[in-house]
Amino acid sequence: MRSSPPGAEPFVHPALFYRGDDEYLSALVPFLAEGLEQGGPVAVAVPGRKLELLRAALGGAADSVFMLDMSEAGRNPGRIIPGVLRAFADKHRDTHVRIIGEPIWPGRSRTEYPACAQHEALINEAFTGRDVTILCPYDKDGLDEVALADARATHPVLWESGAEAVSEAYAPDVVVSRYNEPLNSPADAARFLVDKVTLLPAMRRFVGAGAVRHGLSRDRAADLALIATELVTNSLLHTPSARAELRLWRDGDHVTCQVRDDGHVSDPMAGRLPRTSSQPGGRGLLMVNHLADLVRIHTTPSGTTVQALCRI
Known part of the structure; x- marks a missing residue:
């Protein structure tokens, strides 16, 4: 799978749909290894268990990857772009940057999810024109159909079963608008x-x-x-x-x-x-x-x- 289609917008934002740890590692480890071989900066921000999976699979190469536990660094989706993604990418403006970011995982609450979906949609605006690839894994076994459909709407490129395709459902502005939901407070607040x-x-x-x-x-x-x-x-x-x-x-x-x-x-x-x-x-x-x-x-x-x- 390509990290960037030739001659296109330099920013690439694929969603990776995977089932189980084997598919997770078989897609992400080569993506990271290729970035390291090219000498570019590489970062991973995924939930803790997945972080340890990747660390073990990379072996000694993991020392060259900047790693964050997304369940802590990205607990609030609103701080992922400035505090995780841009914080890393902005240090390396003169070269191609690869980041794996998994902001939506099984266990995210219904209260958190709308902010997560909006975050994924807004990444596209935050990185337009930047020489950056941000790959976002989605667990097909653990996430519901709403989250998977939203992933297709917030990512212009889809990776699944070793193939790459353009998302026909790509509509990030629609997702931002859809989750602009009314917020209520209890009467006794x-x-x-x-x-x-x-x-x-x-x-x-x-x-x-x-x-x-x-x-x-x-x-x-x-x-x-x-x-x-x-x-x-x-x-x-x-x-x-x-x-x-x-x-x-x-x-x-x-x-x-x-x-x-x-x-x-x-x-x-x-x-x-x-x-x-x-x-x-x-x-x-x-x-x-x-x-x-x-x-x-x-x-x-x-x-x-x-x-x-x-x-x-």
């Missing part, structure tokens, strides 16, 4: 309305204390208070009414902070691209994605809801 900057200190105390009561450590509660501050400040500065409604609650093993305002996030890449010191602004959502274990956004011209979850 604690509520704080912020309509002026002077209320921010009280809001931070409200979130920090509430997060601790719900079971977060003090350090993670402080992180959630910082997340809330970034989101609410953005509402105060960039929305028509300059106000935000914050809600806080616990759902299972997560504490959720929700901020709702009447603004509109028109750029789906907001918070997903690295920023340089010469680029003003744009760091609020990037920081939120970095700190939270999951971020979900629902946005329309009449308003936006952001939910940031921290695991207890």
